[in-house]
Amino acid sequence: MVDTKHARPLVIDLTHTVPTFRASAENPTLPDMDQPWSDVPPFATYGGHAVLGFFEMAINLGHIESGRLVMSEHHGTHMNAPNHFVNNEVSQEATGVPMAARKQMHEVPADWLVGPVVVIDISDRVQAELDKNGGVPSPDPAVTNFGNDTANVVTAADIDAVADQLVDGCWIVLNLGWSRFFYGAPDMAGSAYVNGFNHPGLAPAAVERLLQIAQQKGIRIGGTVIDNISTETGQTAKGEDEKRTNSLTAHVRLLQHDILMVENAANLDELCEAAKSRDCTLVVGAIKVARGTGAQARVLALCQ
Incomplete structure (x- = not known):
């Protein structure tokens, strides 16, 4: 036996x-x-x-x-602490944690860094869009389009599809199939990974739906894990103009609700496959940096 x-x-x-x-x-x-x-x-x-x-x-x-x-706190695979984004009076939500009470990196409780995995896998949709350009991303949305109004990003419907799995302290793994573009160009301008800020991620409508479900259930989502340079879509990271107006929606909204973020993750395809037949737990081994806004992390999934 x-x-x-x-x-x-x-x-x-x-x-x-x-x-x-x-x-x-x-x-x-x-x-x-x-x-x-x-x-x-x-x-x-x-x-x-x-x-x-x-x-x-x-x-x-x-x-x-x-x-x-x-090196920077937010270099490579890393975690964002709740104080990473400083909300002003325009973006601070009534139900959000005020800045004065927002946890710095060393204040993040250890049990927040461990939680059950909930998988959202849109890698097939992303790949279908990349196939329009021979399997590689183009910064031109007319060639490969990862805009907020497309199905090539994490949508509100994707959040609804896992709503029953969302429990207190869970970590939502967002597999884009994008980590293959991580290495290569040393700068933002030449990077297929950044792709001129035309890359998949969490759309604003998905951020809104996630917060709605968490409030309805009375739970705190542990965090999100994504295989990209930013949790939100490239369109949202870039914003509406050169001043990045109304940008970074995931940072602006999720962090003030103590929803942590792991960015630049690797091997999410392997985790998605394992999660089909196993229960997986995420462990974020982030450095406990005094006054930090984030830290490098050795991120592991334990699947039983």
């Missing part, structure tokens, strides 16, 4: 490897992009690339090697 009660779970790593670079000769906090420490390729990022420098402490038996790492 198989002892399923004590069997080891399937562990799925949802974390991208962060490439590191030697420091620039001019500024030790900036990377020399021509001197990577490994063959891990760079990726587009808001906060600059990771700088790693080493020092040694010698003893008679050898030496200790240790490194100093410089």
Whole structure:
């Protein structure tokens, strides 16, 4: 007889490897992009690339090697804390947590970082749109369109489809099938991952529906996990004009309701497949940074 009660779970790593670079000769906090420490390729990022420098402490038996790492809180696979977006009087909701009471990274309770997985998988729809351009994204919406009014993003109907599964502390995994574009260009402009802010994500209507369901059920959604640079769609991340008016809807609305965000996730296809026949639990191993607005995280799914 198989002892399923004590069997080891399937562990799925949802974390991208962060490439590191030697420091620039001019500024030790900036990377020399021509001197990577490994063959891990760079990726587009808001906060600059990771700088790693080493020092040694010698003893008679050898030496200790240790490194100093410089990078943004929101670099690579990371988690956004509730204080990551600072709402003003226009965007602060009556039911939201006021800024003065919003949790910083070190204040996020440990039990918020663990919860049951609920899967929303739109990767087939995204792939169908990419197939119009040979399987690759185009920044031109006339070629591949990931606008808010299309079915190529996470919609309110997608949220409704999993409403019965939503429980207190659950983590909603949004699989776009987009992580294959993560590595490559080191800057935003040349990145297929960012794709000129024409990429899938959580549409504003889906954000609204998620908050409605959470309020109706009287639960706090633990967070969202997405395989993209931002939780919202590219159209929403970009906003209506050069001042990014009415942008970042997921950040503006979800964080004030203590709904955490994991961005730049990896291997969500594997998790979606496992979740078809197993119960999966998300574990977000985020660094406990004082006053932080987020932190790098080793994100794991444990499927039993």
